[in-house]
Amino acid sequence: MTKTERIENLNRLSGTDVRKCMKCGKCSGRCPAFKEMDIKPHQFVSMLGQGKIDELLACNAIWNCLSCMACVERCPRGVAPAAVVEAVRDTVVRAQGANGIKAEDIPPIVDEYIPQQLLVSAYRKYNK
Amino acid sequence: MKISYYPGCTLKTKAKELDVTARLCATALGVEMEEIENWQCCGAVYPTGTDEIATKLSAVRALDYAKHHGGKLLTLCSACHNVIKRTNEDMKADGDICFRANNYLKLDAPYKGETEVLHYLEMLKNVVGFDNIKKAVVNPINRKVGAYYGCLLLRPSGVMAFDNPENPTIIEDFIKAIGGTPVTYPFRNECCGAYVSLKNAELPKQKSRKVLTSAKEKGAEEVITACPLCLYNLQVNGDNILPVKYFTELLAEALGVKA
Numbered sequence: 250m251t252k253t254e255r256i257e258n259l260n261r262l263s264g265t266d267v268r269k270c271m272k273c274g275k276c277s278g279r280c281p282a283f284k285e286m287d288i289k290p291h292q293f294v295s296m297l298g299q300g301k302i303d304e305l306l307a308c309n310a311i312w313n314c315l316s317c318m319a320c321v322e323r324c325p326r327g328v329a330p331a332a333v334v335e336a337v338r339d340t341v342v343r344a345q346g347a348n349g350i351k352a353e354d355i356p357p358i359v360d361e362y363i364p365q366q367l368l369v370s371a372y373r374k375y376n377k
Numbered sequence: 378m379k380i381s382y383y384p385g386c387t388l389k390t391k392a393k394e395l396d397v398t399a400r401l402c403a404t405a406l407g408v409e410m411e412e413i414e415n416w417q418c419c420g421a422v423y424p425t426g427t428d429e430i431a432t433k434l435s436a437v438r439a440l441d442y443a444k445h446h447g448g449k450l451l452t453l454c455s456a457c458h459n460v461i462k463r464t465n466e467d468m469k470a471d472g473d474i475c476f477r478a479n480n481y482l483k484l485d486a487p488y489k490g491e492t493e494v495l496h497y498l499e500m501l502k503n504v505v506g507f508d509n510i511k512k513a514v515v516n517p518i519n520r521k522v523g524a525y526y527g528c529l530l531l532r533p534s535g536v537m538a539f540d541n542p543e544n545p546t547i548i549e550d551f552i553k554a555i556g557g558t559p560v561t562y563p564f565r566n567e568c569c570g571a572y573v574s575l576k577n578a579e580l581p582k583q584k585s586r587k588v589l590t591s592a593k594e595k596g597a598e599e600v601i602t603a604c605p606l607c608l609y610n611l612q613v614n615g616d617n618i619l620p621v622k623y624f625t626e627l628l629a630e631a632l633g634v635k636a
């Protein structure tokens with residue numbers, strides 16, 4: 250696939266129009282995972298707009314986004330930064346052998362209280 | 378009154394208390410929760426990828442069942458509610474998703490988002506009425522209680538339409554109805570850290586401690602939630618700063634119904 254096709258695909262998968270962003274930074278200002286994100290929510294939006302997708306696809310932030318939708322809620326321009334983060338993460342984990350978690354990762358974190366919901370959520374977010 | 382009910386997988390296992398107390402209270406309040414047949418796990422997280430269809434089919438099946446069984450679908454787990462309500466919106470408003478989901482499912486009649494998705498808290502407020510709950514209380518909760526909304530009930534508010542996403546009041550009104558004193562605190566609609574413990578164990582710890590510290594500073598003696606994952610994070614990752622319960626456990630206490 251050409252780079253242009255890959256950029257187009259990320260835009261389509263996110264379902265959000267990154268060109269509407271006015272670079273106010275409110276999304277990142279509200280992000281509860283901000284400190285843990287090597288690329289911040291507003292940068293996901295602007296970098297996709299600029300076609301800097303190789304950096305996005307190599308970032309660590311996709312594993313730390315909590316899908317809390319605070320960025321979506323606060324954006325005054327109706328952009329959904331979380332959907333860009335998810336489009337990048339989906340693109341990464343949909344590649345063969347690129348799942349974010351492995352079955353061996355599970356037992357060490359399981360305690361007697363862990364809800365099924367946590368494991369189902371993590372599998373849905375990190376694996377395909 | 379009967380209403381179709383989607384329990385979800387966690388409420389059948391680690392969060393049994395949420396399911397059991399909710400059913401007992403509903404019966405006491407004159408609502409019969411009828412568990413829908415053959416439901417499957419909803420997947421717990423709404424997929425935002427515009428090409429995601431298979432991950433939404435479980436929600437569509439439940440919604441279609443409810444369409445033919447009373448027209449309403451009652452949810453209780455915040456995560457189920459979020460997934461089912463957002464998927465329902467897709468079926469209503471996103472022609473592409475609606476077409477592809479129906480094309481696969483081959484239902485007798487296409488499902489187009491006709492079912493009304495109702496969270497248990499909305500049922501208490503709009504169907505039973507907080508005034509009627511107040512009248513049914515036999516053991517008023519004479520404690521200071523912090524409502525923990527988390528993310529999934531509120532956001533994105535355009536679709537969830539649950540309450541004011543920045544300054545919600547429904548759980549505080551619920552606490553008043555059962556005789557408690559609601560404590561509002563700034564972190565009540567901030568994320569607890571969700572599912573990232575598999576990738577970053579520290580993050581849910583920090584987030585959960587922050588939520589409970591914020592509630593404690595404002596005087597809460599305990600915190601209530603509608604989400605098994607919020608409960609887990611706050612309890613296990615929150616250093617026991619405050620006790621955390623399901624809101625239905627307090628309702629059962631107030632109504633004097635026992636599991």
Ligand code: SF4
Nearest residue numbers: 280314315317318320
């Ligand atoms: S959804 Fe992700 S990026 Fe957006 S505010 Fe929440 S954690 Fe940050």
Ligand code: SF4
Nearest residue numbers: 270271273274276324
């Ligand atoms: S809040 Fe919206 S407009 Fe502001 S930087 Fe983020 S995406 Fe752009």
Ligand code: SF4
Nearest residue numbers: 385386387419421457
């Ligand atoms: S959200 Fe949770 S409890 Fe609800 S069905 Fe899905 S995984 Fe299971």
Ligand code: SF4
Nearest residue numbers: 527528529569571607
């Ligand atoms: S607070 Fe945590 S578990 Fe609760 S809704 Fe948000 S992410 Fe989910």
